[in-house]
Every structure is written in C-alpha cells, then in structure tokens.
Amino acid sequence: MGDYLLEMRHITKEFPGVRALDDVHLAIRPGTVHSLMGENGAGKSTLMKCLFGIYVKDSGTILLDGREVDFRSPRQALDSGVAMVHQELNQVHTRSVMENIWLGRFPKTKLGSVDHREMYRRTKEIFDDLAIGVDPKAVIRTLSVSQRQMVEIAKAVSFNSRILVFDEPTSSLAETEVEQLFGIIRMLRERGCGIVYISHKMNEILRISDEVTVMRDGKWVATTPAGELTMEILIRQMVGREITNVYPEKTNVPGEVVLEVEGLTATYLNLRDVSFTARRGEILGFAGLVGAGRTELMETLFGVATKKSGTVSKGGRIVNNRNSTVAMRNGFALITEERRQTGIFGVLDVMENTTVANIRAYVKNRLYLSDRDMRKDTDWAVETLKVKTPSQKTKLRSLSGGNQQKVIVGRWLLTKPDVLLLDEPTRGIDVGAKYEIYQLMIDLAKSGKAVLMVSSEMPELLGVCDRIIVMSNGRIAGEVDARRTSQEEILTLAAKYV
Numbered sequence: 001m002g003d004y005l006l007e008m009r010h011i012t013k014e015f016p017g018v019r020a021l022d023d024v025h026l027a028i029r030p031g032t033v034h035s036l037m038g039e040n041g042a043g044k045s046t047l048m049k050c051l052f053g054i055y056v057k058d059s060g061t062i063l064l065d066g067r068e069v070d071f072r073s074p075r076q077a078l079d080s081g082v083a084m085v086h087q088e089l090n091q092v093h094t095r096s097v098m099e100n101i102w103l104g105r106f107p108k109t110k111l112g113s114v115d116h117r118e119m120y121r122r123t124k125e126i127f128d129d130l131a132i133g134v135d136p137k138a139v140i141r142t143l144s145v146s147q148r149q150m151v152e153i154a155k156a157v158s159f160n161s162r163i164l165v166f167d168e169p170t171s172s173l174a175e176t177e178v179e180q181l182f183g184i185i186r187m188l189r190e191r192g193c194g195i196v197y198i199s200h201k202m203n204e205i206l207r208i209s210d211e212v213t214v215m216r217d218g219k220w221v222a223t224t225p226a227g228e229l230t231m232e233i234l235i236r237q238m239v240g241r242e243i244t245n246v247y248p249e250k251t252n253v254p255g256e257v258v259l260e261v262e263g264l265t266a267t268y269l270n271l272r273d274v275s276f277t278a279r280r281g282e283i284l285g286f287a288g289l290v291g292a293g294r295t296e297l298m299e300t301l302f303g304v305a306t307k308k309s310g311t312v313s314k315g316g317r318i319v320n321n322r323n324s325t326v327a328m329r330n331g332f333a334l335i336t337e338e339r340r341q342t343g344i345f346g347v348l349d350v351m352e353n354t355t356v357a358n359i360r361a362y363v364k365n366r367l368y369l370s371d372r373d374m375r376k377d378t379d380w381a382v383e384t385l386k387v388k389t390p391s392q393k394t395k396l397r398s399l400s401g402g403n404q405q406k407v408i409v410g411r412w413l414l415t416k417p418d419v420l421l422l423d424e425p426t427r428g429i430d431v432g433a434k435y436e437i438y439q440l441m442i443d444l445a446k447s448g449k450a451v452l453m454v455s456s457e458m459p460e461l462l463g464v465c466d467r468i469i470v471m472s473n474g475r476i477a478g479e480v481d482a483r484r485t486s487q488e489e490i491l492t493l494a495a496k497y498v
C-alpha cells in the first residue's frame, strides 16, 4: 500500500446478458503509464467508466491514494483528481473550443457573468503549454476530428488531475499529433501523474507504457512490466492462444480491369487530376500522409463529395456517382473513416444497423420487410465479423466501440458491391478481428470484386494489398508493387508534393 495512486480491486459489473467485468484488478503507480489492452468488448472502457462515475460497479473496491472512493458522477471524479478522455468525442458542436473546455466551470467576473477574456487567457495558456495550435475561439464544428481530439486531451489536462485516462486517444490522430500526445503524456508522468492508456496499437503500447494490463472477456489476464513484453506475448495474452500470422495468406489473383478513373478533380477538396485503374480480384492500397487526399478520393468516388472534372468507369461504362444512392446502385460501397461520427444509429438495434443500407433487398411484395432475411443476413455479419453482442435486438450504443464498427463494416458488405471502398477499415479493431477483416477482403477479391483500401498502417498495406498507390497533397505521387516495395520507398513518394 502507499505504492499505488489508484487501486481497483475485485471489480464486477453486469449488464443485461453480459458480465462485462468479472473480478478485475488494476493498480497504478504514480509517475507511470499503465496501458490497458484487450480485444473489442473485453471490458476496458467499462472498467474506466466504473472508475469515472459513469457506471456504478456491482461490487469491488476502488482506492485513491489508499482511501476508498466511489464516484457517482464524472463531476465527483474530476473534483477528486481523476480525468478521462473518452473513446467517443462528446462535444457541443455549435460552441467554441474554450466554452467546451470550461463548460460547467466557467470563470466568472466580479459581477457574476461569464468572464470570456479570462476563459480565453486560461485556454491559450494551456494550449501554449501543450503546443496545441487551435484557436480557443474557433467553433468545434469547424475543426477536424484530430483537432477536436486534441481539444479533448487539453480539457482533461486542464483539470490538473493526478489520474488521467486516455481511451483510444490516437485513433483519429495524425503521426505528428501522436508524437505531441506522447510528449504530453511524458510530461504528465514526470509530474507524478498516473496514466491509464487504452489502445489497440501495439507499437504505441510498447513505446509509451511502463506496465501493461491485459483483459479478456471481462477478466484480468496479466499485468506485466512493458520491458518484458513483445508483440507476440501481448497477442497471446489478449486472444488466449498463439497467433502465428497477423496477415492471412494471399490467395486472390487480380484479373481484368474493372474500375478506371481518369483525371478526377474535386470541386471543394484537395484532389487533383487523379488517374488509376483497379482490377477484379485485386486489393489496391492507398498510402500517404494525413491530408494527402485519400479520404477525399474515396468520398469523390462514392459521390458524397462533388467532382469538378474527370471520369469514372466501371466495366467499361462511364458511371456518374452523383450521390451515395446512385453510387450504391452502381455497385459501389464506402466504409468511412469516421464510422463513429457518421455511420452509427445508437438507438437502433444491431439488426437494424446491419441491414439499413441494404433495406431494399428485404422488401417483399413491395409491402413488407422480410424479418427472416434480415435476421439471416445479420447472423451472417455477426458470425463473419465476430461481433460480440448479446442479441440482434441489442441497441448498438451498448456494444463496445470496436464492435459497433464491425456492425458498420457488415452493413456495407451486405450491399454486395463490385467496388468496395474501405477507409481505414481496421481502425479501433483488435488484432484477432483485424485478421478476420483481412481474410474477408481477400475472399471478396477472390469472388471478383475490386477492393480499395486507405490505410495509415504501413505494415497492413504491405501485408494485404497487391498494389499500392501513394498520394501526396491531393495528387498521385506513384504506384508500387506491394510485394517488392519498402516503407522507405512509400514514405519518399508520400512526401513528393508536400
């Protein structure tokens, strides 16, 4: 005792149909980074929400500085020096950055009204301290997802807490921002804070942690000093068995050209004169730095962003994907990068979320929706993607973050597209499920589809793609053979027009 800043003992938490936490332990020493790992649905976020007063634990003890605490609201947790950056961003889009940071604790003038000048000063001070280049007066809505994430991080730091929880903070950050966050975390560690860091990115975990606790199916598996860990050990602890390959065997064979893109230029986005082809049975990767225009390209192909000029042909015929409905009819599907923001209907259940994009396929006699077909397809998606859910009737918002994403992936696969556009398809998804998604991509390619994948994970591009197109500042910088190229070659191309 006394060694630990925070101790969680024998924590148990049940939801209808799921034992989310089963006798879990976690102990954080001051001045250390303690990572929490585990597959989607292992209970990581739930454990932290029990600490933070969002969920009430069923049993167990939480000690802060050796004293028992039991927060009933985030407010209480914050007042006692525990802050948390959530997996889902929870911001008021129409208000300014500084208002979001000081919400509920606005500095007041002597007369009792909100002191905007003081609020600006304090915000600026924190941002300068953390080297965050966001205008405190900017409206949240106008920021990029990564900037919004950095605002959340700054907010957590602003409470001067001794315990900081980061739940998948880097899933939407660019590399430079990840470095910035790591700088902030190191600074907090030096100040003696205890940091809980949740991520699926193993290289990050191995770099930043002092200790790593792994959970599986709501249970504690192991706590190990980071220095003793390797990727292999971590994977074994997480999935409970040996995984010899992170990537499935590539059995797809590219055939004839099915997609031809010629001189594609977007109206409002940074995308200029993009030309390439994709073959049936091919997995075509798109590499580049953040801002290279890869997401913009996918959105323009799918018709959610407007194109200024250029042509897209499928199977030799020019297609004009004016909007996403037309794009779907033309056999395109897009799994977007920001699934949590754009794709999820939290109050609808798993089945409704799975079948919504394909709803026309279930209409019988133009009259009613076939419940049986919908159930069957949902079963397929749940099975194939190993979605962890008590039932098809479970509301999507009560699934773990990663499992929500799998449902969205299943939704688009069910539209049976000829051209599948995937934007960061494995972000936030655990290693085991990543393998399933790669396997699925290969199977889809084998069945004659063209699969286009944007990814920021270089090993993933090299591991599953046939060819990789490298983009730089809205243009194509080059094309490489995934089997012969190297990370260096790709990075050099990525910097070509920067």
Ligand SMILES: Nc1ncnc2c1ncn2[C@@H]1O[C@H](COP(=O)(O)OP(=O)(O)OP(=O)(O)O)[C@@H](O)[C@H]1O
Binding pocket: 015, 016, 018, 019, 020, 038, 039, 040, 041, 042, 043, 044, 045, 046, 047, 087, 388, 389, 397, 398, 399, 400, 401, 402, 403, 428
């Ligand atoms: N509010 C809720 N209602 C019902 N079940 C829930 C609720 N919150 C979480 N669960 C369930 O508890 C289990 C653990 O979920 P949790 O969100 O803690 O997982 P996680 O480890 O954070 O996963 P991920 O890596 O996908 O974020 C899951 O089976 C999930 O469906």
Ligand SMILES: [Mg+2]
Binding pocket: 044, 045, 046, 087, 167, 400, 401, 402
């Ligand atoms: Mg989670």
